[in-house]
Amino acid sequence: MIAALEIILRLAGWLVLAPLLPGIINKVKAWVAGRRGPPVLQLYFDLARLWRKSVVLSTLASPGFVAGPAIAWVAIAGAALLLPLGPAGAVVGFRGDVLLLIYLLALARFGTAWAALETGSAFEGMGSAREVSYAVLAEAALITAVLSLSVHSGSITLETMLTPAAGPGAVLLAGGLFTVLLAENCRVPFDDPNTHLELTMIHEAMILDHSGPPLAVILHGAAVKLLLFAVLLTEAVLPVGAMPPLAGTGALLAGVLAVTVGVGVVESLLARLAFRRVPLLLTTAFLLCLFALLVAWKGGPA
Template sequence: MTSILEFIARLAVWLLLAPLLPGIINKVKAWVAGRRGPPVLQLYYDLARLWRKGVVLSTLASPGFIAGPAVAWVAVLAAAMLLPLGPLGASLSFRGDVILLIYLLALARFCTAWAALETGSAFEGMGAAREVSYAVLAEAAVITAVLTLSMQSGSLVLSAMLAPSAGTGAVLLAVGLFIVLLAENCRVPFDDPNTHLELTMIHEVMVLDHSGPPFAAVLHGAAMKLLLFSILLVQAVLPVGKLPAAAAAGALVAGVLGVTVGIGFVESLLARAAFRRVPLLLTTAFLLCLFALLVAWKGGAA
């Protein structure tokens, strides 16, 4: 009984807290720019409104157009349930769960790209092509980061891998994972979440034709993915598992807030990178993770 209650509480954390992050980022951006900015809870209002709205479907779209966002949302949520929440641990934990997490995110990517290509729009095709292509580089960085953590901890269970800090290579890993976070969550300098309509967009342009409840699923899924990557980053770098429960919870929350505010600052201070720079940035992230891996490898051998 308690386990069911705990599971529901955990689900609620993910479902209810996730939309807070984009609100915080927007507040930070507004503050830096000297504006008042939208309320922190703006995404909640948007989601509630979208859930009640009707849907406009492209004449070309198949049922997969609505199934795509649904499957992607479930995939991100399932990946989130695998991720330990500091002192609470994960709701489900087994050897190799980290691989499942990576591939669940890949499933979400496949479904988003699928839905984008349903419409036959050149814009959305462009976005989908970029999304799946850049994912090749991002995947290399993520696998390397996971390999680092697994070598460091000698384990393949997320909760054990994320418990200690990443050791000497922590800074390298932190920067590498932060770049991947920005790329995977369509933030500046890879993408501009303020607009859907630019020729150089990657992720945002894929959701042009969604509306109503499916669009709510897309937005909510994106917010959950951002929270997921933030928590992953914080736990990979900070020794959350080694602290007492209260301190660990505090560290986790502070860390996620720090990452969120950091994204806000990055977005305020940086312009979007020139399009041809994107592979370079992702390769840099991969190399950083690779150096962290080498550090972990040598550290373990010594």
């Protein structure tokens, strides 16, 4: 009973806090550019507005057009629930849960890509082709990062893997995971969430035809995914799980905030890469994670 209650509370926490992050990023971008920018809570307003709107469906769309985003959202929320939260640990954890996390993110990708391809639009085809192709390299980097964490901690349970964090390879891992975060969440320099030129987009191109509640679900899922990666990155670098409760919680929040601000700063200072350069950057991320793995291997079990 208490476990169920905790699961519900945590889920609520994830779902409610997530839309803050894009707001913070936008605030940072505005601040760097010397503008006032939209309010931090802008995404909440957008979501509420979209939730009340009616839906325009493409004449070609099958029920999968709506089911895809829903399943992607469930997958992301499920993946978030698997993550331990610093000193509070994880509510659902078992040996090998880290693989479930990775494959749930893949399921979310499948759901969005499928829904995008429902409409038969070339733009959406382009977007999902890019999404699933770049994911190949991002996935290699991510699984190498996981491997290095598990080598360092001698475990494949998220909770015990993340408690000692990455140790000596932390800097390398932070670089690699941050790049994966940018790629997986479609931020600059991989994708530009603000652009209005469909030819150059990835994520935004995939959701061109979505509207109303399904669009709200997609945007909210993307925000939760960003928060998930921010938490994962923080916990992989800082041993928040091993700290005393108050310090751990503070460190976790500070870490997530730092990652978010970092995304905003990167977005303000860099331009989007040409598409043919994207694989190079992702390969760099993979190599960073690979070196982190070698460092962890040399360092022996923690």
